[in-house]
Amino acid sequence: xxxxxxxxxxxxxxxxxxxxxxxxxxxxxxxxxxxxxxxxxxxxxxxxxxxxxxxxxxxxxxxxxxxxxxxxxxxxxxxxxxxxxxxxxxxxxxxxxxxxxxxxxxxxxxxxxxxxxxxxxxxxxxxxxx
Amino acid sequence: xxxxxxxxxxxxxxxxxxxxxxxxxxxxxxxxxxxxxxxxxxxxxxxxxxxxxxxxxxxxxxxxxxxxxxxxxxxxxxxxxxxxxxxxxxxxxxxxxxxxxxxxxxxxxxxxxxxxxxxxxxxxxxxxxxxxxxxxxxxxxxxxxxxxxxxxxxxxxxxxxxxxxxxxxxxxxxxxxxxxxxxxxxxxxxxxxxxxxxxxxxxxxxxxxxxxxxxxxxxxxxxxxxxxxxxxxxxxxxxxxxxxxxxxxxxxxxxxxxxxxxxxxxxxxxxxxxxxxxxxxxxxxxxxxxxxxxxxxxxxxxxxxxxxxxxxxxxxxxxxxxxxxxxxxxxxxxxxxxxxxxxxxxxxxxxxxxxxxxxxxxxxxxxxxxxxxxxxxxxxxxxxxxxxxxxxxxxxxxxxxxxxxxxxxxxxxxxxxxxxxxxxxxxxxxxxxxxxxxxxxxxxxxxxxxxxxxxxxxxxxxxxxxxxxxxxxxxxxxxxxxxxxxxxxxxxxxxxxxxxxxxxxxxxxxxxxxxxxxxxxxxxxxxxxxxxxxxxxxxxxxxxxxxxxxxxxxxxxxxxxxxxxxxxxxxxxxxxxxxxxxxxxxxxxxxxxxxxxxxxxxxxxxxxxxxxxxxxxxxxxxxxxxxxxxxxxxxxxxxxxxxxxxxxxxxxxxxxxxxxxxxxxxxxxxxxxxxxxxxxxxxxxxxxxxxxxxxxxxxxxxxxxxxxxxxxxxxxxxxxxxxxxxxxxxxxxxxxxxxxxx
Numbered sequence: 001x002x003x004x005x006x007x008x009x010x011x012x013x014x015x016x017x018x019x020x021x022x023x024x025x026x027x028x029x030x031x032x033x034x035x036x037x038x039x040x041x042x043x044x045x046x047x048x049x050x051x052x053x054x055x056x057x058x059x060x061x062x063x064x065x066x067x068x069x070x071x072x073x074x075x076x077x078x079x080x081x082x083x084x085x086x087x088x089x090x091x092x093x094x095x096x097x098x099x100x101x102x103x104x105x106x107x108x109x110x111x112x113x114x115x116x117x118x119x120x121x122x123x124x125x126x127x128x129x130x
Numbered sequence: 131x132x133x134x135x136x137x138x139x140x141x142x143x144x145x146x147x148x149x150x151x152x153x154x155x156x157x158x159x160x161x162x163x164x165x166x167x168x169x170x171x172x173x174x175x176x177x178x179x180x181x182x183x184x185x186x187x188x189x190x191x192x193x194x195x196x197x198x199x200x201x202x203x204x205x206x207x208x209x210x211x212x213x214x215x216x217x218x219x220x221x222x223x224x225x226x227x228x229x230x231x232x233x234x235x236x237x238x239x240x241x242x243x244x245x246x247x248x249x250x251x252x253x254x255x256x257x258x259x260x261x262x263x264x265x266x267x268x269x270x271x272x273x274x275x276x277x278x279x280x281x282x283x284x285x286x287x288x289x290x291x292x293x294x295x296x297x298x299x300x301x302x303x304x305x306x307x308x309x310x311x312x313x314x315x316x317x318x319x320x321x322x323x324x325x326x327x328x329x330x331x332x333x334x335x336x337x338x339x340x341x342x343x344x345x346x347x348x349x350x351x352x353x354x355x356x357x358x359x360x361x362x363x364x365x366x367x368x369x370x371x372x373x374x375x376x377x378x379x380x381x382x383x384x385x386x387x388x389x390x391x392x393x394x395x396x397x398x399x400x401x402x403x404x405x406x407x408x409x410x411x412x413x414x415x416x417x418x419x420x421x422x423x424x425x426x427x428x429x430x431x432x433x434x435x436x437x438x439x440x441x442x443x444x445x446x447x448x449x450x451x452x453x454x455x456x457x458x459x460x461x462x463x464x465x466x467x468x469x470x471x472x473x474x475x476x477x478x479x480x481x482x483x484x485x486x487x488x489x490x491x492x493x494x495x496x497x498x499x500x501x502x503x504x505x506x507x508x509x510x511x512x513x514x515x516x517x518x519x520x521x522x523x524x525x526x527x528x529x530x531x532x533x534x535x536x537x538x539x540x541x542x543x544x545x546x547x548x549x550x551x552x553x554x555x556x557x558x559x560x561x562x563x564x565x566x567x568x569x570x571x572x573x574x575x576x577x578x579x580x581x582x583x584x585x586x587x588x589x590x591x592x593x594x595x596x597x598x599x600x601x602x603x604x605x606x607x608x609x610x611x612x613x614x615x616x617x618x619x620x621x622x623x624x625x626x627x628x629x630x631x632x633x634x635x636x637x638x639x640x641x642x643x644x645x646x647x648x649x650x651x652x653x654x655x656x657x658x659x660x661x662x663x664x665x666x667x668x669x670x671x672x673x674x675x676x677x678x679x680x681x682x683x684x685x686x687x688x689x690x691x692x693x694x695x696x697x698x699x700x701x702x703x704x705x706x707x708x709x710x711x712x713x714x715x716x717x718x719x720x721x722x723x724x725x726x727x728x729x730x731x732x733x734x735x736x737x738x739x740x741x742x743x744x745x746x747x748x749x750x751x752x753x754x755x756x757x758x759x760x761x762x763x764x765x766x767x768x769x770x771x772x773x774x775x776x777x778x779x780x781x782x783x784x785x786x787x788x789x790x791x792x793x794x795x796x797x798x799x800x801x802x803x804x805x806x807x808x809x810x811x812x813x814x815x816x817x818x819x820x821x822x823x824x825x826x827x828x829x830x831x832x833x834x835x836x837x838x839x840x841x842x843x844x845x846x847x848x849x850x851x852x853x854x855x856x857x858x859x860x861x862x863x864x865x866x867x868x869x870x871x872x
Contacts, residue, residue: 014583056590120451121429
């Protein structure tokens, strides 16, 4: 039994590998991909989607919009987090449509902690609403 | 702000005011009575005067003697109180004689009858005049002024009011003085004592009377005594609680529904949170300072909200969602990792506060990270070794050299005079970065791959901007590119260092190339028995470094030691000393036997070593040195040495004989006996040793290729096993040739 499904989209294989290794070790089912085509099928049951904004040839905003549209029909849509260490971009994350920011890109220990916090937040809000 | 007039003053002023009003009213009444008495007296006197005047003037009126009447009136007017006087005969309405001290006020109306009227300003007396036979002669009116009486009355009233005022003031002052002494001072004493009590200082209030204030003082003293006693008990309880908290290794703080800390905290809390645990601080700011809005801080804020709003039986579920760990920055730099635990504090079943226990796990995490890094490093080294064994060592060296060239080329491309940054240039840089990243990935060089990926990411961003037709200049991006290529080159150097460290033959790996076995054999055949420089060079080509014989063994030793409940370190000397191929073939097994033997029989357990005054970690040294006749290999340990009695006992069991044993001769050969097949000192076979075949097989294997093995031992200090070429060994070159052809 995993702690939840996390989808991470980044153009860097190194980032994807490290994130997959760390988050898997933390007990998550991780879908790490640099492709946006076909990602929609992984969104089913996903709790958190982590998106890199600056991807060569891809607009993070468009990726976010398309994935949000694809997850509209889900019973419990995932929350979308921006993955960046750019403080300027972090400030604009809400306006861009993200639900939150994982703001220490490259620090995979921090990523695991922030994913934990985001999952706790989801469960707390569900508990509060129940 | 309330005014500060004392209650005594207020009371005194109130009483004085009332007294003054009463005194004034009484005085005025008294003055009024006095005036009435004066007026009454004057009325009596004026009645007599007027009656006498009437008697004296009646004859003159009867005879119509106006002069006499005028004279009598003037005599009357000599009285200063007479204000007016008029005299009429019976037949005329006009006065016969009239007098007025003020002409305008003369009396002109004849009275019809006798009367006495007392007015506010004067007394008016009217009389009828008759002859002795009673015949009416006329009438008169005399008005007496009351001005003197009124003046005295006014004077008395002023004096009485003055005296009354003075009386009121004096009474007020006396009342103030008395009230201060009797009421205010004791109340002030009580107020001061109450303030002292509030500040934690307390002493008895002096009770000087038995009245209500005295009883209030007594009650206050009793109450204060009870409060102080309770405070002392609470302080003792708090002291014991604080002592308990201070002896706990956790930082303990308590917070309410808003997250605000209260006064209860452990000393460790001050240490771990660097004195930031004052009462007004919120726990959110303690754990996530300057991180407002971060997902961690938001989740914790939500947790507090949920924890205090859920029913008590939901605590376990809520507690599961609390943060388990937090990393806080330190004032002097660095970070501290805290493991967190939360406990509910309930009152009447409701959650009132939460106790947070934070344990400093920085060192534990550091050790875990170090172990993990060590494991990862080991894994990387093993991967590198696998490639080395597969002949990939040289390939990796080539890759690293090529990566250096690529990165230097990148720096050269952006190192010129500057100018417009062209897409083609960025594409060229990108290709280099991409190639370095790909090759690093192929060799599991994670750090190099990550640095190359960072460079690639940056170049990809630049490429994207150029494709969007943004104008960029080389000088604007040069520094950023140089920083990334520099970091990547450092990763290349680190990879090379790692390769050397991982290599069993040390830095020689950087010089190695792969050659075909048949080529080596051909060279050896061509060289024959040459003992010149060419012959020696060819022999080196056919040899293997000593370090290769230890491949695998070094990784296994910690695992073997753990099985024996021992700790041991293997030191290797002479990794790059060349070993002839025949010895290189058997040496891995030989060394394995010797090291396992040293571990099983020589090295003591950690506890035994500590009792013997040795370091608890044993040492096994595998050493190889070159000699004219060939390599000499020594495997030594710092264990307990060979137990001669035990070996002899085992020998006697293995080879029983009739008759007496030559003890001295036997003891001299005891170390040779250890190489006999079947001899073991272990009571039963263990994973590492005890079957009695190890050393015998070692001697046999080495003897088959012309090497001898001998053992030296010092009781309690250790054992040395020496492998060296035997006298019967054929020439080095021939051995190499023989082995190469086999």
